[in-house]
Amino acid sequence: MTMSIPDPYALGRGGLAALLDDQPRYRAEQVHRWLVRGVDDPTEMTDLPRSLRARLMELLPPPPVLLRHTSADGGLTRKVLLGFPASHGLDPLRSGLEIAPRSLQAGVESRADAVEIESVLMCYPARQDRAGRATVCVSTQAGCAMGCPFCATGQAGLRGQLSVGQVVRQVTVMQRLLSQGAVDVPGVPDHVTNVVFMGMGEPLANLDVTIAAVRWLHDPDGFDLSARSITVSTVGLVPGIRRLGELGLPITLAVSLHAPDDELRDDLVPVNRQHPLAELLAAARQYSDRSGRRLTFEYVLIDGINAGVDQARRLASRLRGFGAHVNLIPMNATPAVPWRAPPVPVQLAFLAALTDAGVTATIRHNRGGAIDAACGQLYADYAMASGRTLPAAVGAAERLSTQGSTRLVMAPTQGSAGPAMAPPS
Numbered sequence: 001m002t003m004s005i006p007d008p009y010a011l012g013r014g015g016l017a018a019l020l021d022d023q024p025r026y027r028a029e030q031v032h033r034w035l036v037r038g039v040d041d042p043t044e045m046t047d048l049p050r051s052l053r054a055r056l057m058e059l060l061p062p063p064p065v066l067l068r069h070t071s072a073d074g075g076l077t078r079k080v081l082l083g084f085p086a087s088h089g090l091d092p093l094r095s096g097l098e099i100a101p102r103s104l105q106a107g108v109e110s111r112a113d114a115v116e117i118e119s120v121l122m123c124y125p126a127r128q129d130r131a132g133r134a135t136v137c138v139s140t141q142a143g144c145a146m147g148c149p150f151c152a153t154g155q156a157g158l159r160g161q162l163s164v165g166q167v168v169r170q171v172t173v174m175q176r177l178l179s180q181g182a183v184d185v186p187g188v189p190d191h192v193t194n195v196v197f198m199g200m201g202e203p204l205a206n207l208d209v210t211i212a213a214v215r216w217l218h219d220p221d222g223f224d225l226s227a228r229s230i231t232v233s234t235v236g237l238v239p240g241i242r243r244l245g246e247l248g249l250p251i252t253l254a255v256s257l258h259a260p261d262d263e264l265r266d267d268l269v270p271v272n273r274q275h276p277l278a279e280l281l282a283a284a285r286q287y288s289d290r291s292g293r294r295l296t297f298e299y300v301l302i303d304g305i306n307a308g309v310d311q312a313r314r315l316a317s318r319l320r321g322f323g324a325h326v327n328l329i330p331m332n333a334t335p336a337v338p339w340r341a342p343p344v345p346v347q348l349a350f351l352a353a354l355t356d357a358g359v360t361a362t363i364r365h366n367r368g369g370a371i372d373a374a375c376g377q378l379y380a381d382y383a384m385a386s387g388r389t390l391p392a393a394v395g396a397a398e399r400l401s402t403q404g405s406t407r408l409v410m411a412p413t414q415g416s417a418g419p420a421m422a423p424p425s
């Protein structure tokens, strides 16, 4: 699909100047300055002549529509579901998808109508020992093709790639909420301080856009965020990790592992079949060496699947010497599979096994559990309430229920309230 309306966040100064080639050169500069401040609505570009503002209204895509806005944790967590109109240019086949293995590209749904995207704002008030933070978690794809069975986004399938503007605007929407005082809690900054690429989608499967968005956020003439305030997560697309390393920016890389060995990871993170753990960890180490940044590993704890003490020990032996930090994330319930987070004592035992083995780790409690703040859950809820299905969820449930392997048969830990999956016959 060709974009009919230019994405101003992808144009850059030169592109804006070309778009406004009948205007004095400084007009493009003025528009650029508004954009980098997060103002993308021409009616608010008050130093432009009224006629130019009207023209920009026709030239540039309209701002996204706020479909849902929910709040939790005493207002410190905000989640929005943004609707971008078709003219904004959702492009399911743009470059970047080829980095994802071909087997994972099946089922990409090309849609020309509106696209819904989730973003989360997490605020941390200042404390004596720490400045306040306002972190935006952005999506890079509408849905995801990676098919991790425990994830609500994966269960909804991939609906398309986001554009640079669609990624950056998720930050500008939150910037506005903050600057308008929507989070009225002492010690919370009035601007975005950190951005994590951990929302819907696999950022490195939309690599060109992710890199362009990172540049926008980091550019001293742009949002001017320190690269150290930006985190890009990946489920393990090794070519993308290498390209990210070539940027030479000290961006934090967060690698989602979720299993200590290839056998289990092949099922929990299907891309592992293309890029197994040894290859992934080597690429991650190389990234860390080049960027000088400490790695973060993410590990979703699923009761009876990957949360045993033996598994923690095997994970520790893999990660020893990395100097990395492991975030343990108790699983959020999703529509398609009956898996649950382990009981707290099991989580603590897993944590202790890691730390006893010399691996730094913490249990990260999901912000906003009451508002479906985990990746993809707000969309899943919205889609089903709108009468849509989650196509990949059906596939995941069927695949797991017919697995010949006993590894993916639920074996709830003693005391778990989570339902068991029936053993395969």
Ligand code: SF4
Residues within 6 Å of the ligand: 144, 145, 146, 147, 148, 151, 152, 153, 154, 155, 199, 200, 201, 202, 235, 375
């Ligand atoms: S966990 Fe990440 S990579 Fe896997 S399906 Fe969900 S969004 Fe995609």
